[in-house]
Amino acid sequence: MLIASIKPRTMGGTTNSGLLTYALARAGHPVACYDADESLQLAAWAREVDDFPCRVIEADTPAFAETIYTEMDHSKINIVDAGHAENHPDIVDSVLEVADLAIVTLSPTEPDYDRLTKPERGTPLSKLIRRSASLRATGQPPTTVVLLNRCQAGASSPKKYRGYLTNGGKSGTDPVWDVLTTQIPRWESLASAVKNPCDKRERRTPYDALVTELTRLGHIPEPRRNV
Ligand SMILES: Nc1ncnc2c1ncn2[C@@H]1O[C@H](COP(=O)(O)OP(=O)(O)OP(=O)(O)O)[C@@H](O)[C@H]1O
Numbered sequence: 001m002l003i004a005s006i007k008p009r010t011m012g013g014t015t016n017s018g019l020l021t022y023a024l025a026r027a028g029h030p031v032a033c034y035d036a037d038e039s040l041q042l043a044a045w046a047r048e049v050d051d052f053p054c055r056v057i058e059a060d061t062p063a064f065a066e067t068i069y070t071e072m073d074h075s076k077i078n079i080v081d082a083g084h085a086e087n088h089p090d091i092v093d094s095v096l097e098v099a100d101l102a103i104v105t106l107s108p109t110e111p112d113y114d115r116l117t118k119p120e121r122g123t124p125l126s127k128l129i130r131r132s133a134s135l136r137a138t139g140q141p142p143t144t145v146v147l148l149n150r151c152q153a154g155a156s157s158p159k160k161y162r163g164y165l166t167n168g169g170k171s172g173t174d175p176v177w178d179v180l181t182t183q184i185p186r187w188e189s190l191a192s193a194v195k196n197p198c199d200k201r202e203r204r205t206p207y208d209a210l211v212t213e214l215t216r217l218g219h220i221p222e223p224r225r226n227v
């Protein structure tokens with residue numbers, strides 16, 4: 001299967017992609033990783049630390065569906081870190097054409113929420129997801145979930161934006177999203193995760209919870225255990 005980690009712009013997408021991959025591997029899943037962001041930071045992270053669970057293949061191409069996807073080992077969980085949807089909608093279109101699950105990383109702030117539906121410039125991510133339906137074999141967009149991240153302990157913002165996301169915004173007319181219960185906290189050890197070792201308790205715990213929730217919801221399979 002293919003999980004696409006997407007976001008409108010800088011949101012914590014690479015941190016989430018890397019640590020989700022690490023958590024999936026620790027849960028017993030065979031994983032493979034693709035970097036479809038031209039900054040190629042996920043690829044650099046994998047190169048520079050010993051405990052990154054797999055090599056990351058550079059895949060920042062608008063021909064992702066035709067070239068990268070066709071070469072994947074589909075028995076693995078493949079994770080692709082997509083770049084800014086606002087700046088590279090062509091690449092994100094091609095990723096959404098073939099993804100089985102899209103995880104939208106979003107920080108609970110007004111500017112970041114606005115960028116899902118009404119960015120000052122560029123195509124809203126919600127529209128990219130909707131229009132992917134016409135390119136896909138199923139005729140439907142991929143299953144899409146929002147992962148709130150950089151959530152400050154004790155702050156009211158995660159609850160407020162979770163409400164907007166699930167109820168169509170302040171007006172009730174914005175797109176409605178499925179929001180995961182798991183929230184990624186705003187922690188210094190997560191702020192410094194990219195290009196540093198994955199095996200640190202604060203870098204494991206939130207993403208282990210994410211894997212548990214994705215499994216419970218049926219978005220990813222149960223891990224295959226050797227007997
Ligand atoms: N959970 C977190 N808590 C605190 N800071 C975080 C967290 N996750 C990411 N950050 C910080 O947010 C910034 C963006 O993170 P990251 O590089 O993962 O995002 P991105 O969406 O991949 O960005 P880019 O646009 O560079 O691809 C970085 O400064 C990182 O330190």
Ligand SMILES: [Mg+2]
Pocket residue numbers: 013014015037039041
């Ligand atoms: Mg990134």
